[in-house]
Amino acid sequence: MGTIATINGIAEDNIATHNGGTASLYTNKNGDTWAHWLPTVATGGTITTDGDYKVHTFNSSGTFAVSQAGTDAVDFLVVAGGGGGGSGWNAGGGAGAGGLRSSYGSSGKNSSAESAITVSATSYSITVGGAGSGGTTSGAGAGSNSTFSSVTSIGGGTGGSGNRGANKWPYPDGTGNVGSSYWGPIEGGCGGGGASNSVISSGWTDGSRGTYVGGRGQLPGLGTAGQGYMGAQGDQTAGQGNAGGGGGAGQAGQSGTNSPKKGGDGGDGMSNSITGSAVYYAGGGAGSPDSSGNAASGGNGGGGDHDGYGDGDNGTTNLGGGGAGGGTSGGDGGNGGSGIVILRYKYQ
Numbered sequence: 405m406g407t408i409a410t411i412n413g414i415a416e417d418n419i420a421t422h423n424g425g426t427a428s429l430y431t432n433k434n435g436d437t438w439a440h441w442l443p444t445v446a447t448g449g450t451i452t453t454d455g456d457y458k459v460h461t462f463n464s465s466g467t468f469a470v471s472q473a474g475t476d477a478v479d480f481l482v483v484a485g486g487g488g489g490g491s492g493w494n495a496g497g498g499a500g501a502g503g504l505r506s507s508y509g510s511s512g513k514n515s516s517a518e519s520a521i522t523v524s525a526t527s528y529s530i531t532v533g534g535a536g537s538g539g540t541t542s543g544a545g546a547g548s549n550s551t552f553s554s555v556t557s558i559g560g561g562t563g564g565s566g567n568r569g570a571n572k573w574p575y576p577d578g579t580g581n582v583g584s585s586y587w588g589p590i591e592g593g594c595g596g597g598g599a600s601n602s603v604i605s606s607g608w609t610d611g612s613r614g615t616y617v618g619g620r621g622q623l624p625g626l627g628t629a630g631q632g633y634m635g636a637q638g639d640q641t642a643g644q645g646n647a648g649g650g651g652g653a654g655q656a657g658q659s660g661t662n663s664p665k666k667g668g669d670g671g672d673g674m675s676n677s678i679t680g681s682a683v684y685y686a687g688g689g690a691g692s693p694d695s696s697g698n699a700a701s702g703g704n705g706g707g708g709d710h711d712g713y714g715d716g717d718n719g720t721t722n723l724g725g726g727g728a729g730g731g732t733s734g735g736d737g738g739n740g741g742s743g744i745v746i747l748r749y750k751y752q
Contacts, residue, residue, distance in 0.1 A: 444474030444523070444749040448530070454680030456752050461679070462745040463722050468528040468552070477520035479748040481506040481678045481685070482557045484533040484593045484631075485547030486719040486740030487650065489689045489708060489727035490563030491539030495600045496716065496729030497563030497622065497638055498650035498657060498670050498689035498700075501707060502533055502547045502743045503593020503631030504724065505557050508678040521553050528553055530745050538716065538727045538737030539565045546592055547724070550743040560740055561592030561625035563650055563689060563729045564599035564638060591625040594632030594726065597657045597668055597691045598622030600645030627651045632686065636660070636668045650688030650726040652703035657688050666698040667691035670726060673705020678746050689719060689726030689738060702728060708738040 448468040449460040460468060484502030507520045533548035536559065547559030590596055599622050624635035636648030636657035646660025652671030660668045670688030677683075687703030690710040700710045706725025708717035716728025719741030727738030 441475045442472065443751045444470065444476065444478065445472035446470045452679070456750055457748050458751045459679050460747040462530045462532055465532050466530050468530055468747060470523050470525050470528070473523050473525045474749060476750045477522045479508040479520045479678060480552055480555060481508060481676050481746040482550050482552050482555050483685050483724040483743040484550045484557040484559045485535045485743045486689070486706070486724050486726040487547045487560035487562045487592055487596055488536035488538040488544035488740050489716040489729040489737030490544050490565040490596070490599050490647070491541065491737050492692050492730035492732055492735045495638070495645060495647035495660070495667060495692035495694060495732055496539060496565055496735065496737050497597035497599045497635065497647040498668065498691040498729050499536060499544065499563040499719070499726030499737070499740055500560040500592045500594035500596045500625060500627065500635055500650040501632060501652045501673055501686035501688050501703065501705065501726045502550065502560045502724030503557040503628050504653035504674055504686040505555055505631055506676055506678065508676065508748060521555070532745055533559050533743040535719065535740035535742045536560060536562060536727070538739045539563070539730060540736050544737050546590060547740045547743070550745055552745050552747065557631055557743070558593035558628045560594050560650070560724065560726050561590040561596040561635070563596040563727070563737055564622040564647070591627065593628050594651035594653060594671070594686065594688055595625030595627045595634040597635035597648030597650045597729065598624045598638035599729070600638040600647050600660065624648055624657065633671050635688065636691070646693045646697060647691035647729045649691045649700065650707065652688040652705060652707065653686035655703065660691050660693065664698050665694040667693040667700035667710055667729065669701045670703035670707035672703040678748050685744070686724040687726070689716065690728040692716060692729040692731045692735065695732040702726070706741045
């Protein structure tokens with residue numbers, strides 16, 4: 405006979421305990437196997453409840469310690485740290501957001517392509533990825549990975565730097581790639597946006613990331629499939645140009661424009677309701693505009709903004725947002741935002 409959990413709509417454990425019986429003693433009846441539901445019991449992080457579910461939020465690295473593995477699997481949201489925005493002498497590119505993986509989408513458990521994780525009664529190390537540093541007189545830093553069990557989200561890529569510092573030009577190294585690779589935008593969970601540059605009049609056309617193409621801006625960094633999108637190429641139509649925005653978990657970065665002068669907006673992140681409330685995570689950082697240009701917005705989900713001049717804003721902590729690129733005449737890139745890991749399971 406089959407395994408059953410209800411009889412005429414009544415939970416089998418409730419039937420078994422009627423008149424003082426103990427559910428665990430009843431494993432079969434009339435040839436039917438009774439399937440007893442067990443709750444997950446665990447500690448770690450900051451614990452809240454949402455109806456019949458417990459939610460563990462890790463804003464920093466820690467341990468998810470399971471003392472009883474329940475019948476139901478554990479849902480997850482794993483967001484990596486956002487990358488740092490590129491520095492600017494000419495306009496610096498916005499950074500990519502941290503990669504985002506989840507088994508729980510904006511409209512509930514079944515709105516994500518990934519499956520929940522079946523856990524055992526053991527301890528799981530949780531890594532919350534740190535933020536990438538914004539570029540100053542050197543290249544920006546990438547965000548760090550976040551992990552839970554078999555799930556790894558990749559840190560956000562840096563924004564391309566706009567030739568900040570003496571003798572720090574991103575010349576090719578003979579293979580078509582940038583010799584000092586940290587100057588170009590790099591790939592990540594979400595890719596960084598390209599810087600602009602008006603000094604180089606004839607660019608290289610081999611298509612390598614970080615090179616200049618036809619005298620225009622750097623090509624963007626790529627995202628990671630299933631985690632985030634690419635940044636936007638730096639624009640250089642005239643003058644110093646306008647840098648590209650970083651990619652977000654839900655959308656690619658946007659290109660800068662020259663009419664009006666404006667850096668590219670960062671790509672939007674993704675909404676997720678694993679805590680019980682919808683929150684956007686992993687927005688890309690804004691690219692810097694030409695000198696005294698118009699403000700650009702970071703992507704929804706913690707991407708750093710740029711007000712049109714000077715330093716780029718930081719990505720938001722624990723949302724995995726990318727930092728904004730630094731403005732012309734020596735602005736620093738914004739730092740990325742650190743990541744987050746959130747776990748959800750049925751406890752009653």
